[in-house]
Amino acid sequence: MIAHRANLPRIPPQCQPPQIEVFADMSVASVFPRLEAKLPSVQKPIQYVGGELNSVVKDWDCAASSEAGGPTVRWALMYPDAYEVGLPNQGVQILYEVLNERDWILAERTYSVWPDMEQVMRTGDEQGRIPQFTVDSHRPVGAFDLFGLSFSTELGYTNMLNALDLAGIPLHAVDRGEDDPVVIAGGHAAFNPEPIADFIDAAVLGDGEEVVLAISEVVREWKAEDRPGGRDELLRRLAVTGNIYVPHFYDVAYAPDGVIEAVVPNRPGIPFRVRKHTLMDLDQWPYPANPLVPLAETVHERFSVEIFRGCTRGCRFCQAGMITRPVRERSIKTIGDMVENGIRKSGFEEVGLLSLSSADHTEIGDVAKGLADRYEGSNVSLSLPSTRVDAFNITLANEFSRNGRRSGLTFAPEGGSERMRKVINKMVSEEDLIRTVATAYSHGWRQVKLYFMVGLPTETDEDVLQVADLAKRVIAKGREVTGRNDIRCTVSIGGFVPKPHTPFQWAAQLDHEATDERLRLLREVVRQDKKYARAIGFRYHDGKPGIVEGLLSRGDRRVGRVIEEVWRDGGRFDGWSEHFSYDRWMESADKALAGTGVDVDWYTTRERGYDEVLPWEHLDSGLDKDWLWGDWEDALAAAEGADIEIEDCRWTPCYDCGVCPEMGTEIQVGPTGQTLLPLSVV
Numbered sequence: 001m002i003a004h005r006a007n008l009p010r011i012p013p014q015c016q017p018p019q020i021e022v023f024a025d026m027s028v029a030s031v032f033p034r035l036e037a038k039l040p041s042v043q044k045p046i047q048y049v050g051g052e053l054n055s056v057v058k059d060w061d062c063a064a065s066s067e068a069g070g071p072t073v074r075w076a077l078m079y080p081d082a083y084e085v086g087l088p089n090q091g092v093q094i095l096y097e098v099l100n101e102r103d104w105i106l107a108e109r110t111y112s113v114w115p116d117m118e119q120v121m122r123t124g125d126e127q128g129r130i131p132q133f134t135v136d137s138h139r140p141v142g143a144f145d146l147f148g149l150s151f152s153t154e155l156g157y158t159n160m161l162n163a164l165d166l167a168g169i170p171l172h173a174v175d176r177g178e179d180d181p182v183v184i185a186g187g188h189a190a191f192n193p194e195p196i197a198d199f200i201d202a203a204v205l206g207d208g209e210e211v212v213l214a215i216s217e218v219v220r221e222w223k224a225e226d227r228p229g230g231r232d233e234l235l236r237r238l239a240v241t242g243n244i245y246v247p248h249f250y251d252v253a254y255a256p257d258g259v260i261e262a263v264v265p266n267r268p269g270i271p272f273r274v275r276k277h278t279l280m281d282l283d284q285w286p287y288p289a290n291p292l293v294p295l296a297e298t299v300h301e302r303f304s305v306e307i308f309r310g311c312t313r314g315c316r317f318c319q320a321g322m323i324t325r326p327v328r329e330r331s332i333k334t335i336g337d338m339v340e341n342g343i344r345k346s347g348f349e350e351v352g353l354l355s356l357s358s359a360d361h362t363e364i365g366d367v368a369k370g371l372a373d374r375y376e377g378s379n380v381s382l383s384l385p386s387t388r389v390d391a392f393n394i395t396l397a398n399e400f401s402r403n404g405r406r407s408g409l410t411f412a413p414e415g416g417s418e419r420m421r422k423v424i425n426k427m428v429s430e431e432d433l434i435r436t437v438a439t440a441y442s443h444g445w446r447q448v449k450l451y452f453m454v455g456l457p458t459e460t461d462e463d464v465l466q467v468a469d470l471a472k473r474v475i476a477k478g479r480e481v482t483g484r485n486d487i488r489c490t491v492s493i494g495g496f497v498p499k500p501h502t503p504f505q506w507a508a509q510l511d512h513e514a515t516d517e518r519l520r521l522l523r524e525v526v527r528q529d530k531k532y533a534r535a536i537g538f539r540y541h542d543g544k545p546g547i548v549e550g551l552l553s554r555g556d557r558r559v560g561r562v563i564e565e566v567w568r569d570g571g572r573f574d575g576w577s578e579h580f581s582y583d584r585w586m587e588s589a590d591k592a593l594a595g596t597g598v599d600v601d602w603y604t605t606r607e608r609g610y611d612e613v614l615p616w617e618h619l620d621s622g623l624d625k626d627w628l629w630g631d632w633e634d635a636l637a638a639a640e641g642a643d644i645e646i647e648d649c650r651w652t653p654c655y656d657c658g659v660c661p662e663m664g665t666e667i668q669v670g671p672t673g674q675t676l677l678p679l680s681v682v
């Protein structure tokens with residue numbers, strides 16, 4: 001359901017900055033006394049009160065009483081979505097803990113406030129507006145040294161603008177003064193931060209654990225020296241490290257036809273390319289060690305352990321797989337220790353083993369068996385959120401459901417036809433899939449979920465209609481092996497959005513009308529089938545949000561004006577269907593891009609060529625451009641029938657994607673040969 005746009009508050013062009021009360025001892029007053037009286041008037045007020053188990057509250061000047069002494073470095077960390085989505089986010093939880101472990105650093109969390117709370121904060125009280133606050137100590141975000149935002153999706157950009165405005169921090173980096181926080185973006189969506197370049201001071205690519213400490217050291221030294229050269233010098237010191245991107249230090253030149261001519265540093269000493277950061281040896285960083293336990297209901301209520309980072313399977317659509325290379329496994333012993341510690345400290349009864357493809361861990365069988373043995377008969381259940389399509393996963397799933405809970409099984413063939421799966425380099429044959437689901441049904445599962453994408457490069461209606469054939473074969477096989485009629489298969493479909501740093505970064509995105517038409521055709525074919533229609537569930541989204549995501553994913557700095565226009569018109573929570581307004585985005589784009597010669601189609605449905613300077617080309621994910629281009633050409637050749645498969649470099653020789661030599665990294669996989677010991681009861 002799309003909300004009526006009048007439901008969301010429009011931002012007055014000149015908002016008064018909130019007042020930040022600073023006491024003589026340099027502590028910063030909590031806004032909670034002002035907030036408390038207003039909490040009964042907003043939805044789910046508990047999300048704003050903080051005090052979760054394992055949360056941390058420190059003195060504002062914690063370094064003064066520390067061994068290290070010197071200045072305190074203060075971070076406000078944000079996941080730019082509501083508390084229920086933001087609190088479970090692993091990235092923010094890890095950084096919160098890593099930073100707070102240092103006695104000279106203070107880190108607090110803040111989340112996006114719902115529109116009702118926003119209204120309350122903007123209306124304020126006799127002291128003026130109530131600023132964006134942290135949930136730990138309710139301190140104003142504007143009082144911190146650094147404001148770090150983690151973006152899993154580009155649809156969080158308008159929430160960032162709202163938080164900046166509520167915090168009283170000027171929206172544009174160039175307007176910020178000496179006392180404003182340094183605004184830093186991270187997370188997967190920050191691998192192309194160009195659409196938000198005007199609003200951030202810096203961006204960090206890659207793993208955050210070490211780089212947030214490096215940033216803190218730079219800030220601490222600069223503060224200890226009494227802030228020489230002001231904000232500009234601090235940003236320069238960050239930029240010259242080569243790991244931190246400061247957009248303001250780069251000029252972008254455009255050709256008359258709208259494409260980028262060049263992106264070049266505009267001052268001496270600033271590197272031409274900014275490199276991503278890769279954390280090696282995950283065993284040395286066993287976080288979260290003190291998982292936050294939410295007070296209000298959240299999207300995940302479990303303790304999650306990341307069992308490895310990176311993926312080298314080479315699925316061409318998958319940005320996460322491409323930008324997190326190479327694979328680095330956590331050892332079975334560390335996984336076991338983290339699970340035991342996390343359950344003990346949080347009281348969670350569900351453990352998720354996270355990664356991009358968890359069944360690929362070299363010792364997943366031993367991990368599953370060891371944990372299932374250890375927690376057999378207890379209330380602790382295990383889950384494996386992402387799995388490949390093969391029979392081995394059924395064995396795993398059986399281990400994981402030993403404690404009685406049998407969650408649904410999800411497989412992601414992604415492409416409906418064998419031809420499409422070759423194009424995307426996801427080599428799942430129909431026979432493999434049918435064999436796997438047959439095993440699942442015969443082991444007692446009654447429901448499987450299949451995930452597909454629509455709008456993939458070179459796709460035709462016929463490719464999409466094969467999703468229906470596949471679903472029918474799955475049901476037929478399930479009925480055959482079980483002799484039952486209550487077998488179900490849910491088909492879930494998402495729209496494909498080409499992403500930066502992938503072989504499909506040059507591809508044309510399918511327009512939303514064509515996407516919707518293909519989905520309609522597929523739905524009709526499923527519905528008309530008397531024998532199977534009732535057994536097949538069908539879940540999909542229309543194509544419009546995908547176009548906005550496409551605009552933001554492959555946009556350049558000119559797209560920043562669109563984001564600002566949308567936010568000024570009341571745009572918030574764009575990842576939520578009830579708040580998202582396609583019309584608002586399109587009207588804002590028309591206005592903001594007028595006179596530039598480019599429009600939404602130019603950014604989304606246009607195929608790019610090899611010579612075009614892409615907006616993120618100066619941001620180094622390690623992937624070699626020629627390798628990416630060659631892989632794109634291989635995809636097009638596969639569409640014509642060529643038999644080209646890129647295998648996983650974990651098991652086959654390196655195929656020179658560029659990452660390891662460029663980043664000085666290597667693949668780290670087991671087996672370690674260890675097993676998990678049962679826990680002794682004390």
Ligand code: SF4
Nearest residue numbers: 649654655656657660
């Ligand atoms: S450089 Fe080689 S080993 Fe490293 S991720 Fe790329 S293909 Fe794999």
